[in-house]
Amino acid sequence: MKIKDLKIFSLNVPLKKEFKTSLRTVKTAAETIIKIETDTGQVGFGEAPPTAVITGDTNQSIRGIIKNKIKPLLIDEEIENIEKIHFLIEESAVNNNSAKAAVEMAVYDLFAQKLGVPLYKILGGYQNKLVSDLSISVNSPAEMKEDALQAVKDGYQVLKLKVGKGYQKDLERFRAVRKAVGDQIKIRLDANQGWQPKEAVSIIKTMEAENLNPELIEQPVKAADYEGLKFVRDNVLTPVMADESLFSAQDCLRLLKMQACDLINIKLMKAGGIYNALKINAIAEAYGIEVMLGSMLEAKVSVTAAAHLAAAKKNITRLDLDAPLYLAEDPVVGGMIINGPEISFPAKNGLGIEDIYNLIEVV
The missing domain is CATH 3.20.20.120 (Enolase-like C-terminal domain)
Incomplete structure (x- = not known):
């Protein structure tokens, strides 16, 4: 099972009511969603929220790092090469942890699909x-x-x-x-x-x-x-x-x-x-x-x-x-x-x- 494409999407969902912490007030969940598509037709999903006050990540930075730094490294990689893919993602850029997490969870999603079991x-x-x-x-x-x-x-x-x-x-x-x-x-x-x-x-x-x-x-x-x-x-x-x-x-x-x-x-x-x-x-x-x-x-x-x-x-x-x-x-x-x-x-x-x-x- 090889990675053939990685697509990036936006998802915006309003909250039921404002969510407040000492750091911020949020009214809408504005997420980055990714889909990794394989040569076998299977799809893995990932997600990253922009939490600039904690991680320093915004949707613009998340999407930019995935598109320009991570995606080119993963095309045609075998999905079961978890260790290799992890380090390709990890070494693509310093920090940018939310972008890395989104892509990696999609890889794990596909790896578990290949093995025919739930991820846990x-x-x-x-x-x-x-x-x-x-x-x-x-x-x-x-x-x-x-x-x-x-x-x-x-x-x-x-x-x-x-x-x-x-x-x-x-x-x-x-x-x-x-x-x-x-x-x-x-x-x-x-x-x-x-x-x-x-x-x-x-x-x-x-x-x-x-x-x-x-x-x-x-x-x-x-x-x-x-x-x-x-x-x-x-x-x-x-x-x-x-x-x-x-x-x-x-x-x-x-x-x-x-x-x-x-x-x-x-x-x-x-x-x-x-x-x-x-x-x-x-x-x-x-x-x-x-x-x-x-x-x-x-x-x-x-x-x-x-x-x-x-x-x-x-x-x-x-x-x-x-x-x-x-x-x-x-x-x-x-x-x-x-x-x-x-x-x-x-x-x-x-x-x-x-x-x-x-x-x-x-x-």
Whole structure:
């Protein structure tokens, strides 16, 4: 099975409501979709979201690097040469991780199709059913309380509150949600780099003293502030997770050698694809550190790829793969099956994606 063509498309889907974090506000998921076509007539799908405030990638840069740097290297390559294709993609340009992730997941999709199995089976095959949390957009305490109550009504037992917009206000947000949903619901806090180290320690200690019981605190400080992350981790009891601080296997080694975090969050768009994500997970597992598999604000193509990776590995114990639920419509035919917090897979090979509606080809 040889790669014969790689086509690039745009996909724009409005959100049900604005999604807010400390870094940005999003109203529309504006994605880059790719299709890799083979000489046997099979098609592999990939996706990359533009998340400039985290990865530095825009749709223009994603599409440009795929068209001008990656695509010419892959034409006529045998799809089963995974290692070779990975390094062709990896060495095509520095950074540009979202573009690399999109192309690589399409390659893995085709590789699993060739072998006649769902993707999670060739990546490890640990399980075939998953449970995700649901993120609550940062808003007023009252609005976040209502969103949290709706999420619990919809069956979610684990919530992730987006905070990081005024640490005293964040306390009010958490108090309001905890009081509303009760003590049995797990609540994760994601500050998206929104606190200073001393602020983070102060607010987390207050939460602990008030028995608010956060399950974990995700990326409390700036991505580059490894020492600040370690300071927070060393001075609170609540587990601290690295997200934006961790893109590569090298980042993972540095964080874990420093003992700067208790958990890590892998995202395909940060790692540059499945191959690198597997390396990062292996390093974390060797250090006895559990992994969350997360996503940006993405449609169901790339989140399906992330779900297959999560299903493959025992060390991936937490999931934040709710992004497709924020879209006003689902243009993807096939892919992972979402039933409230539960994720499962169709009895299909590869990613299990059959088609995508409303694509506009980018030439």
